[in-house]
Amino acid sequence: MSVASRAVGEIVERVPKELFIGGAWRPARDGRTFEVTDPATGEALCAVADAAPEDGLAALDAAVRAQESWARHAPRARGEILRAAYELITERREELAVLMTLEMGKPVAESRAEVAYAAEFFRWFAEEAVRVEGGYAVAPDGRGRLLVMKQPVGPSLLITPWNFPMAMGTRKIGPAVAAGCTMVIKPARDTPLSMLALAAILRECGLPDGVLNLITTTASGPVMEPLIRDGRTRKLSFTGSTEVGRTLLAQAAGQVLRTSMELGGNAPFLVFADADLDAAVDGALTAKMRNIGEACTAANRFHVHASVAGEFARRLADRMAALRVGPGLAEGVQVGPLINAAAREKVEELVADAVRRGAKVLAGGERIDGPGYFYRPTVLAGVPRDARVVGEEVFGPVAPILTFETEDEAIAAANDTEFGLVSYVYTRDLNRALRVCERLETGMVGLNQGLVSNSAAPFGGVKRSGLGREGGRAGIEEYLELKYVAINLA
Numbered sequence: 001m002s003v004a005s006r007a008v009g010e011i012v013e014r015v016p017k018e019l020f021i022g023g024a025w026r027p028a029r030d031g032r033t034f035e036v037t038d039p040a041t042g043e044a045l046c047a048v049a050d051a052a053p054e055d056g057l058a059a060l061d062a063a064v065r066a067q068e069s070w071a072r073h074a075p076r077a078r079g080e081i082l083r084a085a086y087e088l089i090t091e092r093r094e095e096l097a098v099l100m101t102l103e104m105g106k107p108v109a110e111s112r113a114e115v116a117y118a119a120e121f122f123r124w125f126a127e128e129a130v131r132v133e134g135g136y137a138v139a140p141d142g143r144g145r146l147l148v149m150k151q152p153v154g155p156s157l158l159i160t161p162w163n164f165p166m167a168m169g170t171r172k173i174g175p176a177v178a179a180g181c182t183m184v185i186k187p188a189r190d191t192p193l194s195m196l197a198l199a200a201i202l203r204e205c206g207l208p209d210g211v212l213n214l215i216t217t218t219a220s221g222p223v224m225e226p227l228i229r230d231g232r233t234r235k236l237s238f239t240g241s242t243e244v245g246r247t248l249l250a251q252a253a254g255q256v257l258r259t260s261m262e263l264g265g266n267a268p269f270l271v272f273a274d275a276d277l278d279a280a281v282d283g284a285l286t287a288k289m290r291n292i293g294e295a296c297t298a299a300n301r302f303h304v305h306a307s308v309a310g311e312f313a314r315r316l317a318d319r320m321a322a323l324r325v326g327p328g329l330a331e332g333v334q335v336g337p338l339i340n341a342a343a344r345e346k347v348e349e350l351v352a353d354a355v356r357r358g359a360k361v362l363a364g365g366e367r368i369d370g371p372g373y374f375y376r377p378t379v380l381a382g383v384p385r386d387a388r389v390v391g392e393e394v395f396g397p398v399a400p401i402l403t404f405e406t407e408d409e410a411i412a413a414a415n416d417t418e419f420g421l422v423s424y425v426y427t428r429d430l431n432r433a434l435r436v437c438e439r440l441e442t443g444m445v446g447l448n449q450g451l452v453s454n455s456a457a458p459f460g461g462v463k464r465s466g467l468g469r470e471g472g473r474a475g476i477e478e479y480l481e482l483k484y485v486a487i488n489l490a
């Protein structure tokens, strides 16, 4: 075994593989486990506990037990736990990045970036923990007084996806800890290791027993539904597909739970004739290829003014074709494998459908044979509006290019989707930029930039991309309730 692969083995070895309930690591009640695989090889990395519904209930019991004392914990003390965790994640960034690449596939440079981004949520919410303010006002009639206080929502269920295995967790755990909520978190079955490592770090940083409870399972529905329907749960925060989000919202309706939903996207990337084309191509590469295209914020379709579409397509195709594809841990690799066989098959279907409808392949357009789920970075030109690749979330390294003639036409095409997470706009005309930003039906806009994620900004979507915001000043509000006290001074 080489030194490098021995180091990799040790990194996986060090991660706890059990359920974390009430401050203790323990196996699933029936002793079951499931394998976590490396998408670059299709081989098993290790096995982790496979929770059954009774384990889920034990985790909720622990969260409920811890809630009252956690809510009374001093805000500064809560913030300092997050700050310590921020420091420790930063210190262990390299090891955490390798772990993330092993289970998720992204190039290790991108994993480093995600670990840093994930840690930033803890730093931000460490600072927010001591800034929870209420209000005091004289009633309009001058007699009464209106006191408004903010209190933690209570035990929260957090469900996260595989594509950003750590940041999607810290974006929820950070504000929950800061606000004084206890929680049960369930990471995706494909990528439980980053979250297990994170739970160990939070424990090391002094998070009290029962505040964070972590369950890994292959039975997401049967394990989570009883918790969502349990009268002691107060909140559900979910990041994942719109389809699952809708199911969970229906389940949450029974208990009238507070919900935060970060769901799917279908981001349009608009390039106007006056755009700086070099900047637009750079931005397109970031917006499309970050995370191998497996991001809710990924540019899904490129709407380019007809006068520059040919040049834009040619430059983007050259850049995409030059990207180095391979296992995420290999030196210089820029594009890793897709998460699993089904994800690659879906990408293949979407490309085949577009080609059948007349699209031209300018780069890529095929899988790479051998172990792992690799697909070549692909650019499609002349894509018709009704191609599936335009209407569905691609979640892979495929850039379909369409053309437009007028601003109205571009905006109508951009908004022609059930999703509304993010859009990207490239133009050098300030008036046009503001006009277009106002008319786009998305929760976020990247204006002359291909990356919007920032711990200090309110991340979230409109339409079927979700409810609520994560990060920024708004992030902690999702975990706070307002209580109004009417005061009679008479």
Ligand code: NAP
Binding pocket: 159, 160, 161, 162, 163, 164, 168, 186, 187, 188, 189, 190, 217, 218, 219, 220, 221, 222, 224, 225, 239, 240, 241, 242, 244, 245, 247, 248, 261, 262, 263, 264, 265, 295, 296, 297, 393, 421, 461, 465, 466
């Ligand atoms: P997914 O299939 O919806 O799964 C997300 C999470 O929900 C996973 O932990 C999954 O567990 C769990 N889950 C699935 N069915 C469930 C059920 N019936 N009850 C309870 N939990 C259930 O999504 P994904 O494929 O992991 O992630 C990709 C999707 O997430 C894309 O649509 C992407 O746009 C979206 N996303 C959105 C944002 C955002 O901020 N808006 C960010 C990242 C990703 P299992 O792993 O066991 O299936």
